[in-house]
Amino acid sequence: LTAASVKAAYEAGRAGKQAYALGPPPPAETLDVLPDTNAPAPPTWVRWDFDGAAQRSNTCRGEITLHGWWRWQVCEDRTTPPDPGKWLYRKVPSGDGRGERFYAFDAARAPRKDLKPDKGLSWYEREFRLPADWAGRRIELEIDAISGRSAVYINRRQVARLPAANAGATIDITPYVRQGVTNGITVRTKGLVGNLSLRSLPKGARLGRHHIVTSVRQRRVNVDGRVLTDQPAGLRVTAEISADAGGKQSLLRFPTADIVDGSAALMAPLPEEAKLWSLEHPNLYWYRLTLADGAGKQIDQTLPRRFGFREFWIEKDRFILNGTPVQLYGHSHPHFITTAETGVPGFANYMIQRWKDAGLNATYNWNYGRSLQAVFDAADEIGFLFVPKMLPSPASGSGQTDEYLAGYRKLLHRSIDKYRDHPSIVAWMVNPGGSHVWDFCPAKMDDSFRPEDLGFTKSLVERLRQSREEVRRVDPDRLGFHHSSGNEGPVHSSMAYMTFDVDLRERANWPKAWSRTRHKPVLVCEWGLPMGSAWYARTAAARRRYPHHNAIPLYTQYAAMYFGSDAYSWEDDGVLDRLSKPGAWGAFHTCSSVLRLKERFATENIRAWRTYGISFFFHAEVPTFFTGETPKLDLGIDPRIRGAVPDYIPAHISAVWQSAEGFSTLGRTVQALLAPVLAYIGGPGGEFTNTDHSFFPGETVRKALIVINDTPRQVAITGEWTAQDAGAVLARGTLRGSVAAGARAIEAFPIEFLLPAGAKARREVVIRATWRADSGGAQTTQFAVEILPRKQPVPKKGRDVVLFDPHASAAAMLKQASVAYRDADDNLLDDGETLLVIGRRALAAKTDVAKLAAARLDQAVRRGMNVLVFEQAPAEWEGTVMGLRLRETSTRIAFSRAAGHPALVGIHDADLHHWRGDSDLVEAYPEPP
Numbered sequence: 001l002t003a004a005s006v007k008a009a010y011e012a013g014r015a016g017k018q019a020y021a022l023g024p025p026p027p028a029e030t031l032d033v034l035p036d037t038n039a040p041a042p043p044t045w046v047r048w049d050f051d052g053a054a055q056r057s058n059t060c061r062g063e064i065t066l067h068g069w070w071r072w073q074v075c076e077d078r079t080t081p082p083d084p085g086k087w088l089y090r091k092v093p094s095g096d097g098r099g100e101r102f103y104a105f106d107a108a109r110a111p112r113k114d115l116k117p118d119k120g121l122s123w124y125e126r127e128f129r130l131p132a133d134w135a136g137r138r139i140e141l142e143i144d145a146i147s148g149r150s151a152v153y154i155n156r157r158q159v160a161r162l163p164a165a166n167a168g169a170t171i172d173i174t175p176y177v178r179q180g181v182t183n184g185i186t187v188r189t190k191g192l193v194g195n196l197s198l199r200s201l202p203k204g205a206r207l208g209r210h211h212i213v214t215s216v217r218q219r220r221v222n223v224d225g226r227v228l229t230d231q232p233a234g235l236r237v238t239a240e241i242s243a244d245a246g247g248k249q250s251l252l253r254f255p256t257a258d259i260v261d262g263s264a265a266l267m268a269p270l271p272e273e274a275k276l277w278s279l280e281h282p283n284l285y286w287y288r289l290t291l292a293d294g295a296g297k298q299i300d301q302t303l304p305r306r307f308g309f310r311e312f313w314i315e316k317d318r319f320i321l322n323g324t325p326v327q328l329y330g331h332s333h334p335h336f337i338t339t340a341e342t343g344v345p346g347f348a349n350y351m352i353q354r355w356k357d358a359g360l361n362a363t364y365n366w367n368y369g370r371s372l373q374a375v376f377d378a379a380d381e382i383g384f385l386f387v388p389k390m391l392p393s394p395a396s397g398s399g400q401t402d403e404y405l406a407g408y409r410k411l412l413h414r415s416i417d418k419y420r421d422h423p424s425i426v427a428w429m430v431n432p433g434g435s436h437v438w439d440f441c442p443a444k445m446d447d448s449f450r451p452e453d454l455g456f457t458k459s460l461v462e463r464l465r466q467s468r469e470e471v472r473r474v475d476p477d478r479l480g481f482h483h484s485s486g487n488e489g490p491v492h493s494s495m496a497y498m499t500f501d502v503d504l505r506e507r508a509n510w511p512k513a514w515s516r517t518r519h520k521p522v523l524v525c526e527w528g529l530p531m532g533s534a535w536y537a538r539t540a541a542a543r544r545r546y547p548h549h550n551a552i553p554l555y556t557q558y559a560a561m562y563f564g565s566d567a568y569s570w571e572d573d574g575v576l577d578r579l580s581k582p583g584a585w586g587a588f589h590t591c592s593s594v595l596r597l598k599e600r601f602a603t604e605n606i607r608a609w610r611t612y613g614i615s616f617f618f619h620a621e622v623p624t625f626f627t628g629e630t631p632k633l634d635l636g637i638d639p640r641i642r643g644a645v646p647d648y649i650p651a652h653i654s655a656v657w658q659s660a661e662g663f664s665t666l667g668r669t670v671q672a673l674l675a676p677v678l679a680y681i682g683g684p685g686g687e688f689t690n691t692d693h694s695f696f697p698g699e700t701v702r703k704a705l706i707v708i709n710d711t712p713r714q715v716a717i718t719g720e721w722t723a724q725d726a727g728a729v730l731a732r733g734t735l736r737g738s739v740a741a742g743a744r745a746i747e748a749f750p751i752e753f754l755l756p757a758g759a760k761a762r763r764e765v766v767i768r769a770t771w772r773a774d775s776g777g778a779q780t781t782q783f784a785v786e787i788l789p790r791k792q793p794v795p796k797k798g799r800d801v802v803l804f805d806p807h808a809s810a811a812a813m814l815k816q817a818s819v820a821y822r823d824a825d826d827n828l829l830d831d832g833e834t835l836l837v838i839g840r841r842a843l844a845a846k847t848d849v850a851k852l853a854a855a856r857l858d859q860a861v862r863r864g865m866n867v868l869v870f871e872q873a874p875a876e877w878e879g880t881v882m883g884l885r886l887r888e889t890s891t892r893i894a895f896s897r898a899a900g901h902p903a904l905v906g907i908h909d910a911d912l913h914h915w916r917g918d919s920d921l922v923e924a925y926p927e928p929p
Contacts, residue, residue, distance in 0.1 A: 034156040034186060037084040039071065039125070043107045046089055048127050053640040060301045062134060062200040063142075066126065066185070067092055068640040072104055075121035075188055078151075082123040082186070088112060092124060093343070093371065093644040095147060095191030101341075101646035111647070118191055121148075125186040128198065135179050137200040141171040144371045144418070145194025146187075153186040167414040168194060174203070194371035195343075195642055205229035206300045207237070207291050209413075211420045213477045214270065216311040216322050221252070223266040225289045225302075227259045234294035237264035241287045245304045251285060264289075270309065276322050277308025277423040278712060279361055282383035284308050284423075308380060308423030314479065314490055317518035317613065318742070321426070324712040325742025328385060328615035329674055330362035331355055331622040332526050334658065336375050343371070343643010344633050348378035354659030356384055358625050358667055359674025364389055364429050364525075364617070372419070374643045379424035386422070389429045389483065390415060390471055405470070412474045420475060427479035429525075430489075431467035439486045440494040441928050442506075445514035445522070451488045464488050483525050495526040496616075499534040500558050503892050504601065505914070508608035508689045512925065515612055526619035529598040529605070532588065559593035562600060564895040564909060567593050589624045598624075599669045606673040607680055608689050610708050611744050625667030626660035677715055677739075677773040681751065681783035682706040688746050691914040693785045698757035701785055705749035705769050709739040717745070719771030719778070723753050725763055730756065735771055755787055762908075763787040786910060793818040799866070802828070805839030806848050810870055828852075828860040836860070840870045840921065843886060846877040858882060868903055871921050888922070 042048065046069040055064040072090035073082055089109075094102040095118045102118075103111035130139065141152065141159075145168050152160040152169075154176035162169055177183045208226030215222070223239045236256045243249035251274065254266040275283035284306055291300040310322055318325040334351075341347045352375075355363070362385035365372065372388075379386050390412070419425055438444040438451070451457045464482055468489060471480040481491040492514065498507055514522055528534065537552035559567035570592040578590075588594060598621075609616055639645040663671060672678075683690025684702035695701055701723070709715050719735040731753030739745045751767060768782040793816070801821035805811050814821050814837070821837065828836065836857075842848055861867060861882045874888040893913040896904050918924035 031079060031081060031151070031188075032158045034081045034153055034158075036156060037082075039084045039087060040107070042069070042071070042089070043109070045069070045109055047640070050128075050131065052638060054642045056303055057133075058301055058303060060202060060298070061303055062131065062137075062198075063303060064131075064198050065640060065642055066128065066196040066198060067642070068126075068638075069105075070192075071123075071125040072117070073123050074115075075123050078121070078188070082125065087125075088115075090117060090124070091639050091645060091647065092126075092192045092196065093145075093194055094646075095193045100650050101648060103647045121188060121190055123186065123188055124192055125184065127182050127184050129182055130177060130179050130198075131200075132179075134200040136203065138172065138203045138206070139174045139177050140199040140201070141169075141173050141185070142197045142199050143168045143171070143192075143194065144196065144373075145369055146189050146191070147193050147369070148190035150187060150189035153184075153188075155184055156186070165411070167411045169414075193369065193644075195373065202300045204299070205231070205235060205291065207289050207302050209417050210289055210302060210305075211417070212239075212287050212305075212307050214309045214311055216270070216276065216309070217313075219270045221268050221270050221309070223254060223287065223289065225264050225266075226262055227264055227291060228262075229259075232259040232262070235259055235299070236292050236294070237266065237289060238292070239266050239287055239289045241285050242304075243285055245286050245306070247286070247288065247304065274309050277310040277380075277383075278322055279326070279383040279385070280712060282308065282381060282423075284380060305421055306377075306380065307421040310423045312426035312479065314521060317521055319426075319521055319615065322712070326361075326712075327610065327613065327710060327742075328362040328387075328523060328617070329360050329610075330364070330385075330615075330617040331360055331658075332364060332617035332619045333622070334363050334365050336365045336370070336372060341633060341644070341646055341649065343374050343641065344635070344645055345637070345641070346631070347633060348375045349382065350631055351657075351659050352378050352382050352384050354626065355622065356382060357671070358622070358659075358663070359671045360618075360622070361385055362387065362615075362617070371643065376419055376422040376424055380422055384424055386425045387427045387429050388419070388425060390431070390467075409470060409474065412470060416471070416475050425478070427481060428471050428475065429483050430471050430480045431464055431482060439484055440496045440498075440510070442510050443513050443925065443927050444487075445492060445511065446517045447487065447519040449487060451486055461488055481523070487520075490520060492520050492522045493525050494522075495619075496524045497526065497528065497531050497534070499530050500561065504562075504604045505689065505691075505892050507601070508604050509925075511609065511612040511614050514614075518613075522614040524609075524614065524616035527616050528619055529601040529621055532620060535588070535594065553588070555588075555591050555593045555597075559597045561891060562597060562893055567596075570596070595664070595666055598666050602666065602670055602673060606670065607678065607706075607708075610673075610678065610710070611682070611688050611706055611746065613744060623658045625664060625670055626658075626662065627664040627667070628660045628662035630657040630660050676709075676711045677776075678708040678710075679717070679769070679771050679773075679779065680706055680781050681767055681769060682746075684747075684750065684752075686746050691783075692916040693783070693914060694788055694911055694916060695755055695785055696790055697755055697759040697787055700752060700754050701765075701767075703751040703767060703783065704747060705735055705745075705751060705771065705781075707739050707745040707749065707771075709741065709743055709745075709773075712741050714738050714740050715773045717749065717771055717773060719769060721751050721767060721769040723751075723765050723767050725756075725765050730765060735769065759787045759789050761789055762906075788911070791906070799833050799835040801835050801837060803837045803839065804842055804852065805837070806845075807839060807841045809841065810837055810839035824855065826855050828855045828857055828865065834865055836865055836867045838867065838869045841873045842870075843881055844873040844875055846875075849875075849877060849879075849881060852881065873921055 050064050053065055057063065069089045070092045071087040073086045073088060088104040088106055090104045091102055103113060104115050104117050105111055146162060146166065149164045150162040151158055152171060154173045157176055159173055159176055160169060160171045206228050208228045210223065210225035213222045225237055227235065227237065229235065237259065238256045239254040240247065240250060241252040243251055252268055252271050254268045257264040257266045275281065277283050285308065286304040286306050288304045289302045290298060292298050313320050319328065320326065336342050364387040366389045376386060438449050452461045464485055468480045479490060481489045482493055484493055484495040486492060486494060496510065511522055535553065535555055535558060537554055556567050556571060575591060635645060635647065637645060681703050682688035684704050688706045705721065707717055716738045717735060721733050721735060722729050723731040733751065735749050737745065737748050755765065764784050764786055766782055766784050768780060770778050770780045772778050801819055802824045803810060803814065803821045804824040824836065867882065872886055875886040892915060895909050895912060896907065898904065
């Protein structure tokens with residue numbers, strides 16, 4: 001939106017004209033009335049009767065879907081009516097934005113595969129007859145979702161024009177339809193992509209929008225309902241909750257309420273026998289409202305609506321569901337918004353259940369542009385949390401006016417009201433795209449940074465707050481927070497796309513600064529292991545896109561960073577051929593190096609982040625958790641059900657099925673890591689990410705069994721631990737205690753023992769903890785430490801050792817090792833027997849490097865001088881020393897590349913990873929610039 005378009009809408013509103021809140025107004029049209037034409041009668045396989053169509057009713061209301069086969073043809077332009085000789089037939093709802101999944105058919109039911117129905121405007125048309133018992137009622141056309149700027153005609157007369165940005169519409173068509181005869185509906189649109197239905201309700205006083213809210217904390221249930229009438233005097237509203245849709249198993253009848261300012265507010269205590277809706281027990285109920293006159297005569301009654309008793313809120317750093325802390329472990333890329341199969345019976349249920357089987361409990365999805373009723377119904381029934389993304393806020397533009405915001409609120413009301421009673425929807429994700437530079441800077445997660453502190457984020461914050469307030473005004477009983485907007489709002493949210501530049505330990509400790517304040521919950525909206533595009537060469541194309549066949553894959557190179565040179569032998573000979581072809585995204589997930597490295601990243605990241613107590617959503621990773629066959633959808637069912645039934649599912653669209661019957665190796669790893677109760681051996685004293693594993697004889701090893709309890713109940717932990725050397729038990733201890741619901745036991749189960757003092761050779765000691773949660777089965781976790789024998793140096797005659805050590809860091813080490821040396825002078829001419837030792841930090845300062853250059857270091861190296869370089873800090877200069885550049889890296893894993901070298905005698909690759917303690921060369925957790 002531009003300031004000019006906002007101003008134009010504002011001026012139109014002031015002039016009394018129709019002001020379109022979002023987007024420019026539609027162009028002028030002359031088709032207010034369509035010409036009468038003799039359209040061909042539909043073939044016998046096209047059914048427009050309501051026998052067998054999805055419908056429901058009571059004595060006051062009725063609702064019937066208009067789904068099934070409609071007439072269809074391409075719309076040449078907005079001012080040309082449909083041609084009666086060009087009608088084909090197409091399913092409604094339909095359309096996926098790609099021109100796929102749905103065909104147009106001729107009267108002989110032959111598909112026209114040459115047409116791409118979703119690529120432009122189309123005409124849709126069908127006929128219907130009103131049920132006899134609808135006589136005398138108000139008749140509405142309910143359009144749940146429609147694509148683009150559209151026009152709706154009833155019996156050839158235009159009854160509504162919808163702007164491009166819309167959330168569907170409810171259209172009063174009472175003046176345009178006739179009882180006892182055939183009526184026609186014609187729609188010009190880019191796509192009838194959502195549910196469509198006819199509704200009947202009383203013409204006079206009637207019930208409007210309504211919703212139910214549970215307060216677990218106050219043990220109270222509230223029902224609010226609008227009453228549409230000009231004469232509310234004497235009218236009363238009541239409500240009833242039952243355990244069945246028919247209302248035969250009544251649970252609660254609310255006291256009668258008067259109508260105040262067009263609404264009725266009903267309140268009652270939460271019944272003791274009411275079962276709460278939760279992830280473990282998704283109990284569901286039904287409620288209905290009744291409008292009666294002063295004599296108690298029923299005037300209107302809503303159709304039953306399903307809901308669950310539950311409350312979701314925030315307490316400082318934690319999400320709370322019904323009084324129990326809950327973390328959100330989710331999927332951020334579910335594709336429901338572009339998947340036409342969501343309405344096919346069982347589709348959404350299967351997908352969500354398999355995600356839950358994998359250990360996930362939440363997802364988010366765009367909440368407009370498609371009908372997602374079947375998806376949210378499945379989540380309600382299975383026990384799965386949703387955080388739908390809302391329509392982009394009008395605050396994305398500038399110069400908002402009252403008229404402008406009123407239009408946006410209207411869209412919000414429609415987007416929220418139709419799904420508001422789903423217990424699975426626990427919050428709204430408002431105005432996504434609020435990213436700024438400090439989103440996931442770890443040092444700034446401690447509440448020390450306010451987004452409004454920087455000029456370029458100040459206006460962004462104002463827009464975010466305004467959009468959050470708008471959503472809160474519509475639904476004050478739910479949380480509203482932002483996607484990847486850092487410290488703005490009630491949740492610290494981020495797209496934490498850390499690549500291979502960030503070492504595993506740094507990734508694990510990403511929330512460390514936040515954990516010192518815990519001022520609000522953290523939700524990682526998108527995250528990868530790492531994300532797919534990080535695995536490719538950093539060309540401009542690869543940085544902008546997901547993996548594609550033009551990018552250079554670096555799978556084995558990255559795997560070698562963590563597994564050594566063995567990674568280069570993991571792939572078969574055909575891997576490069578597979579990766580060089582279009583569709584390489586699928587091949588990416590079959591590479592052994594990718595899968596093994598993802599498992600390692602998942603193991604270290606997931607358990608650390610769960611221990612810190614943050615929530616996270618995988619992005620584009622979840623489909624790779626599954627393997628095997630997927631269910632075969634019955635696409636031949638009667639399309640007059642609620643939801644869309646596609647004609648076919650393209651084989652090349654891998655995003656359709658995001659789960660399958662089996663788990664991949666990665667999926668099994670993630671499933672185990674997301675177990676409701678997880679235990680692993682971590683560091684002592686609260687430093688659970690500490691993985692010190694190299695010790696000298698006689699030292700004390702201190703570890704702890706870290707226990708994560710993400711169940712809604714306290715669990716008792718029992719078991720024992722042992723420390724074994726080649727099967728011989730060196731030490732043992734018991735594990736006994738309890739962990740509260742939603743808590744982490746970080747120091748409650750210490751493990752401590754003394755290593756033998758007389759070890760003469762390298763030995764491995766395995767710490768093994770066997771534990772049970774409550775009466776469950778035994779589980780085992782282990783951690784290995786190495787005993788490195790202390791060897792007394794034996795002085796011997798060798799090379800002439802020259803030391804360049806401006807910080808005196810290496811001198812003491814050489815003396816302790818009984819190595820004789822002399823300090824470097826101004827000339828490093830090599831005689832073939834000299835070893836130059838460069839001490840720690842010696843190459844950081846430009847002046848020290850200049851001294852080596854003046855002593856002709858490079859010339860000496862070219863003549864064969866041997867040089868031993870200790871660890872170096874990042875340099876303050878540019879250039880090379882001995883042909884090498886100094887670059888800061890956070891990698892904590894190294895590998896020996898010269899086996900048998902005298903400087904590496906006795907050092908194994910296992911000694912070169914997860915070094916003890918924090919960095920003492922550079923600051924472990926530096927402040928950002």
